[in-house]
Amino acid sequence: MxxxxxxxxxxxxxxxxxxxxxxxxxxxxxxxxxxxxxxxxxxxxxxxxxxxxxxxxxxxxxxxxxxxxxxxxxxxxxxxxxxxxxxxxxxxxxxxxxxxxxxxxxxxxxxxxxxxxxxxxxxxxxxxxxxxxxxxxxxxxxxxxxxxxxxxxxxxxxxxxxxxxxxxxxxxxxxxxxxxxxxxxxxxxxxxxxxxxxxxxxxxxxxxAFSPLAQRTAKKLLNDTEDATLSVAIELEGHCYSRLRSSNDFREGVEAFHGKRRPNFNGT
Incomplete structure (x- = not known):
């Protein structure tokens, strides 16, 4: 090789x-x-x-x-x-x-x-x-x-x-x-x-302290939609939101909120 x-x-x-x-x-x-x-x-x-x-x-x-x-x-x-x-x-x-x-x-x-x-x-x-x-x-x-x-x-x-x-x-x-x-x-x-x-x-x-997955997603979304129209930006935001909806970090965030404790995010 x-x-x-x-x-x-x-x-x-x-x-x-x-x-x-x-x-x-x-x-x-x-x-x-x-x-x-x-x-x-x-x-x-x-x-x-x-x-x-x-x-x-x-x-x-x-x-x-x-x-x-x-x-x-x-x-x-x-x-x-x-x-x-x-x-x-x-x-x-x-x-x-x-x-x-x-x-x-x-x-x-x-x-x-x-x-x-x-x-x-x-x-x-x-x-x-x-x-x-x-x-x-x-x-x-x-x-x-x-x-x-x-x-x-x-x-x-x-x-x-x-x-x-x-x-x-x-x-x-x-x-x-x-x-x-x-x-x-x-x-x-x-x-x-x-x-x-x-x-x-x-x-x-x-x-x-935040979810690394959510932060990566937010950063890329904001960078990618800087020049987009409002309707395109909202559409892309919705897709990103939907993808995070099934993440372990989102589940942990919701459970921590209801359990009145600090979340332990792992980036997945």
Whole structure:
């Protein structure tokens, strides 16, 4: 039998500018950007991050994934020089790699303080929850380089805040403070800077208490119906509801409710 090889095998040998921490007891995995002081995200790291999200998605020990960073800043963005050196084929995969958190079936939290620029903002936008602090500044500054966001940033942002605010952010390279991002619906929560870790811990524990099957279903349904008409979205919601109706987790949830106890979901 012919032995198969794949570039992914070597890509996961050594992470470029980040690390992965798995806490099996808390069913949590942290992807930690670790290239201080600005945590620049290199070209190789983009593909590695995709592979890590895919690997953690397949890991039964992990329920929730957290994307965070060392130091005062989440990320100042990508490696500018890398854009000029990358081939057109490589650049064409940027948005697919950065969309990995959205494709992941598990809840993904982006916890950011300080700069969250460029690809750092784009990968945060692909996450399900964004926790900001008083120091957080979100920006898509590519116009200053004679370029536009290339990893889904302007598209995702427009869905969240509309075309007028997105043009203001993208075309003027404006920085949006954490509090304003929360007011606009970009950030799920905005806390004092010293509270970022505690707020992240609380959200992780809250999400872990729900049925993993119901959460996977809800995430996929919401992602898939974002561009759907109301009638199509309601139809798909009904199909998903019907499928969950026969799940063990739903039966456990109903029995726990009537028994006035906490449910013990197993994801089936």
């Amino acid at each position: 012919t032995a198969l090889t794949h570039p992914a095998h070597s890509l996961l040998d050594r992470f470029d500018g980040f690390r992965v921490e798995v806490d099996a007891a808390r069913e949590r995995a942290d992807i930690v950007l670790a290239r201080p002081p600005l945590n620049v995200i290199s070209m190789p790291a983009r593909e590695q991050l995709r592979l890590v999200f895919e690997s953690l998605d397949a890991d039964p020990a992990v329920r929730v994934i957290v994307l965070r960073a060392e130091g005062e800043h989440f990320s100042s963005g990508g490696d500018i020089k890398g854009f000029l050196e990358a081939s057109p084929e490589h650049v064409s995969r940027l948005a697919w790699n950065i969309a990995a958190p959205a494709r992941c079936g598990k809840p993904v939290i982006a916890a950011a303080r300080g700069y969250c620029f460029g690809v750092g903002f784009e990968i945060s936008l692909a996450c399900d929850f964004r926790i900001a602090t008083d120091t957080t500044q979100y920006a898509l500054p590519e116009q200053k380089l004679g370029q536009i966001p290339g990893s889904g940033g302007s598209a995702r942002l427009q869905k969240m805040v509309g075309i007028t605010r997105t043009k203001d952010i993208v075309m003027r390279s404006r920085r949006i403070p954490g509090r304003q991002a929360h007011d606009w619906g970009v950030a799920t929560e905005c806390v004092a800077d010293a509270e970022l870790e505690a707020a992240t811990d609380r959200l992780v524990d809250e999400l872990r």
